[in-house]
Amino acid sequence: MNILLLGYGKMGKTIERIAMERGHQIVGRIDLGNRDEMEALGAQDVDVAIEFSAPEAAYLNITYCIKKGWPVVSGTTGWLDHKAEIEDLCKTNGGSFFYASNYSIGVNLFFRLNKQLARLMNGQGYKASMTEIHHIHKLDAPSGTAITLAEGLVAETDHLSQWKLAPEQSDDAITILSEREGEVPGTHIVKYTSEVDTIEIAHTAHNREGFALGAVVSAEWLPGKKGVFGMEDLLSHLDD
Numbered sequence: 001m002n003i004l005l006l007g008y009g010k011m012g013k014t015i016e017r018i019a020m021e022r023g024h025q026i027v028g029r030i031d032l033g034n035r036d037e038m039e040a041l042g043a044q045d046v047d048v049a050i051e052f053s054a055p056e057a058a059y060l061n062i063t064y065c066i067k068k069g070w071p072v073v074s075g076t077t078g079w080l081d082h083k084a085e086i087e088d089l090c091k092t093n094g095g096s097f098f099y100a101s102n103y104s105i106g107v108n109l110f111f112r113l114n115k116q117l118a119r120l121m122n123g124q125g126y127k128a129s130m131t132e133i134h135h136i137h138k139l140d141a142p143s144g145t146a147i148t149l150a151e152g153l154v155a156e157t158d159h160l161s162q163w164k165l166a167p168e169q170s171d172d173a174i175t176i177l178s179e180r181e182g183e184v185p186g187t188h189i190v191k192y193t194s195e196v197d198t199i200e201i202a203h204t205a206h207n208r209e210g211f212a213l214g215a216v217v218s219a220e221w222l223p224g225k226k227g228v229f230g231m232e233d234l235l236s237h238l239d240d
């Protein structure tokens with residue numbers, strides 16, 4: 001496949017390597033300063049675009065791809081207030097859009113485990129909280145993964161209706177503590193505490209390979225499908 005990379009930073013470079021190992025061609029590496037190269041590409045030059053850029057850039061990048069008729073896989077976090085607009089644009093234009101806050105298979109299994117644990121803990125008198133730890137270069141907080149985990153937990157817990165970023169807190173919210181340390185690729189801990197004990201589940205990424213592989217596999221899956229998709233569509237063969 002001919003893949004266009006939008007955002008050529010840590011993720012763009014890791015995705016490039018994995019895509020080439022899997023036999024794909026990279027037809028453009030778009031970052032700040034060379035957008036003219038993207039504008040020179042026609043609808044037929046790109047089978048799929050993979051977008052990992054920055055919170056302030058994702059909306060326009062994805063819009064550009066959809067209008068150009070390129071299927072687009074995005075993993076950028078910190079812009080999801082505008083996701084509904086992108087979904088509308090995609091449907092109006094007959095486009096193909098795939099989004100995941102985290103492309104790692106392990107994290108997507110962890111999302112399911114998180115919801116199962118939340119169902120078990122519902123009404124048992126425990127207080128839920130979450131910690132996410134990432135590298136010091138990360139621009140957004142909380143992480144997109146933490147938001148997805150919080151949404152899953154809230155959906156399964158009667159007395160919770162929202163998440164809050166620490167130090168904010170309220171009785172109807174799960175609090176997310178965001179820590180930034182060195183080069184940590186991504187750690188998420190969901191914790192339930194009572195007077196007598198604590199139950200925790202954690203996912204620790206050792207590097208960016210899992211995120212990048214998941215994005216490339218999603219890019220292989222998307223072309224030819226019309227609409228808005230996510231990891232649950234890709235992984236629907238993994239039963240609960």
Ligand SMILES: NC(=O)c1ccc[n+]([C@@H]2O[C@H](COP(=O)([O-])OP(=O)(O)OC[C@H]3O[C@@H](n4cnc5c(N)ncnc54)[C@H](O)[C@@H]3O)[C@@H](O)[C@H]2O)c1
Nearest residue numbers: 007008009010011031052053057075076077101102103211
């Ligand atoms: N969904 C996932 O699985 C997953 C995994 C890792 C990272 N991420 C997210 O992906 C994004 C990128 O992560 P990263 O670690 O590669 O960051 P990075 O800072 O290393 O790279 C981002 C690149 O995007 C470029 N950029 C900024 N504005 C741009 C624009 N308008 N057009 C094109 N490029 C632009 C930057 O110059 C930079 O080179 C972040 O939002 C991060 O949270 C998601």
Ligand SMILES: O=C(O)C1=N[C@H](C(=O)O)CCC1
Nearest residue numbers: 077101102138143144145186
């Ligand atoms: O390195 C990052 O930035 C990451 N961002 C995603 C998030 O915000 O959840 C996924 C993990 C790595």
